Amino acid sequence: MAQEEVDKILSQEYKLGFSVDIEADTVAPGLNEGVLRFISAKKEEPEWMLDLRIKALRKWEEMSEPHWAQLDYTPVDYQSVSYFSAPKQAPNSLDEVDEKILEAYEKLGIPLEEQKMLQGIAIDAVFDSVSVKTTYSKTLMDLGIIFCSISEAMREHPELVKKYMFSVVPMTDNYFATLNSAVFTDGTFVYVPKGVRCPMELSTYFRINAKNTGQFERTLIIADEGSYVSYNEGCSAPQRDENQLHAAVVELIANKNAEIKYSTIQNWYPGDEKGKGGIYNFVTKRGLCEGENSKISWTQVETGSSITWKYPSCVLKGDNSVGEFYSVAVTSKAQQADTGTKMIHIGKNTRSTIVSKGISAMHGQNTYRGLVKVSPNASGARNHSQCDSLLIGPNCGAHTFPYLESQNSFGQIEHEATTSKISDEQLFYLRQRNISEEDAVSMIVHGFCKEVFTQLPMEFAVEAKELLNLTLEGSVG
Amino acid sequence: MMNIKNMHAKIGDKEILKGLDLELQKGKIHVIMGTNGAGKSTLSKAIVGHYDVEVTQGEIIYKGKNLLEMEPEERALEGVFLSFQNPVEIPGVNNAYFLRNALNAKEKHHGQKETNAAEFLKLMRKHIEQLGMKPDMISRALNDGFSGGEKKRNEILQMEILQPEVIILDEIDSGLDIDALKSVSEGINRMKNGERTFLVITHYSRILDYIHPDYVHILQDGKIVKTGGPELVKILEAEGYQAVQKDL
């Protein structure tokens, strides 16, 4: 198949690239204590939170941006970013939600309306900086499950927030996490009490809409002893000329016998062929398997952003705890992704699995970076990693940088990696069987990602497939 | 029904087909025999539009159109099917999923109702059983890790489900044991209906004990040098290609 055609298929327009015209309350660009006070006041936060924010800002001012990743981008001017934007009318119920916002979500294929509720998915929608609507919270409340925005949690459940926030990702963990600690605007809070199995998928959609706005959400999920929760996160942003900043923090805590499944479909605007526009995505995600037999599983499908810097990790502290990381990362056009995971084995007989599938096309650069560490006390720890790269076209890059470290003579680490391309032979075979080039490319790519897609909840798997088709073939709406 | 006229084709810089003429009759079984390097596989690749082969001269008239001007999938949709000599492995792509897509594409092309998943599975199971294949053929990835025999049977399975009009079998008998050869031949014979045309490319006459050709063509040095009936096979068997050549 001619390279231009493959490129054409791969460079389909960004479907979600529209912006919704809503009256927004946006703070002037720049970062200083005043902005923090403004955010804190807007969110009606308790005083202790503001103090923490200011502390984080002071620390951040002393730090410098990390550059060890295999990424090349124009530096971010942190003073030209606006750190808060909210729709003017703060909605309380679905009826009050601005029609245009609902319309925006519908364009995204995320109707907040009943049909979604009928599917049994509870949704929290974060539009620019505020949580617009959390559905289903009543039903969940009956089970004792708290599912609300993080601002609400600070007001309503300060003891939980105080106890767990910053406990997995310390306030000043890294440059971007520290920035987030200072300016985070909203995000989701989930608490599942002892022994409760959350009966539905919990879901949050993050959308950046306002211009020059950064989005800094903070998500905190706590699964108490013996509980289970599956949480899904989706992201999108309109097409802009300038790069926009996104720096989120996610903390997960799984207590004894608890399980958290966290799935992400990231489809921020990827920018154009030259890398212009698009989202800079600097995210810190970490889960702590605190109790024994606990389990945290990360699944991510990363198709958007011009820059992705993201390493969802597991700290396996409890004995017999399990960490999983399943990832598909697609870089096309001029996208760059440096993503992977860290599995830190601390407890005995802890196990981790890593499956990473990187797809590079056009001028995309895709890096897997991972760390598997077996600490001295983690006897019986086991890890298996499989990192595969698929290259499409001669101008892209695929890099694998695993870091394996064992300090325990009863631990076992295994890492395998392969690099392949879509062969002309495979494409021809499928074409000889009636299948068009586009479909053939997408069929092979899906086959390549299969192990990861099967980890996604059903509704999400369908969405992920469609998204991949969008990036990789011509079904443009 | 398919008329190949004065075809010249090369692979890389090397001219392999040097003015080949061949007319396939509707509903008939044509066999092409020839030594290694005579151009048998190049001919089959040229018909289906394989990227390795560059046709420099000539035409293939099929359904009133020049096949050479069509994309590979267009040729397939028009009913031209090649059973590959070495089917490629495509990891991760489910065999049933792939084949249903192929079938649906054809149905759509002909304005027919698309077979749904349940109907398709039923159909596929029936054929798998007929061919003596293992039931896990439905869930395995396309040709991935298949043995030689499994790959060949999978080609026949696809042929039976896609119901093509012109079937090219490239060395379908190579590397098959006698049981596999039998079930593959039965599959081919099931497809014979007086309408369908076969082009059987082979090196040995072994498979001709099971499928009975109407025409036999000898391919030498990029041209058809002799055409005859099944009796040609007997002569070849007894006296080899040398004898045929001497005859010329």
Place this chain on the structure above:
Amino acid sequence: MQAVTLSLADARHPLYERLSELGIPGNKTEQYKNFAIKPLLAKEYAFKEAKQVEPKEGSRVVIENGVVVESPKNVKISFEEDFKADEEHYDALYFMSHVLSKSVIRLEIDADAVVEIEHRISEKERLFAYRLCVTTPPNGRVEIMETFDIKESQNALLLYGVDAEVARDATLRWVRHENAEIDNAVVIGSHRYNVAKQGAIELKTFDFGSGLALHLYKIDLDNYAWTDAQHLLLATKEARRGNVVHINHNQPYAKSVHEARAILKDKATGIFDGKIMVGHEAKYSNAKQNSKAILLGEHAHMYAKPQLEIYTDELEASHGSTIGQLEEETLFYLRSRGVGLDDAKKMLVLAFANTLIETLGEGEAFDKIHADFEAAYYV
């Protein structure tokens, strides 16, 4: 390391710039992260430049405290003051050893020669810095056997390295056999092998013992050039040693096979940091990388970093890495046949190591390295 700092400031060497760009390696420098380089470089050493003399004829090349004292007939020794070093090298100590060496020791070797090079360090608490340069004749095959005699060298530091040019169609086999104990000099080698069209480098390294040593390689491959790099590491007691190897496929059809095996006893730390880079031009490359480590000691520590950096889609590349222990099942099988646990372990470790030792082929080198391995294993 005051002496060094002084002489660096004095130097007007063009490579000084690269050195200051890269900076003196510290604990955060990627290649040295697990080697704990900082205290080694912070120490005070006596340093003076080596004064070369006319070497006497011998059976091998002997470099004693930086001075070539012996050399065989088939090797021509010269000293080159303005050697053109590889300015692209990633390692600061490559430049530092160049800057510190007034001249580079050039070895011109006849085709089809087998040459032994012995490094001899016999002074304590000193810093030694020198560089070797080896060129193979075109089409020729040269075999080097590099050994170390550093028994009486407590608290000394040897910064050295090899710049090798493998000519077109030539083959260079470089075997490094390094036995070092904890009270021997610390050895840091920073090397560069440049392989011309259709040339081949066979790099085989054998590091045994409780000493501190790190070798950093940069291998550049031209069209159809080929490398077969193997490392066997047996680290005991509080050893910290290993290899950092960057292989660059710069042109089409380059091929590399890279294999590292490590056995770590006691509190030893093993390092394997391998990177194969396949450049945009290097289509039809073939790259295979594998690292296996066995931790025998309860406090042994392995760092493995098998990396692939790929900029073209026409290639075959794979890598694998494992860190683990001897297989329980195999051990049990041997024991059920009456073999004692220690013997069973030894048997399996030897088998693990032998895969690499055996590639030497029968001969003196094989016998010696095999014997040394067993001796080091039993310490």
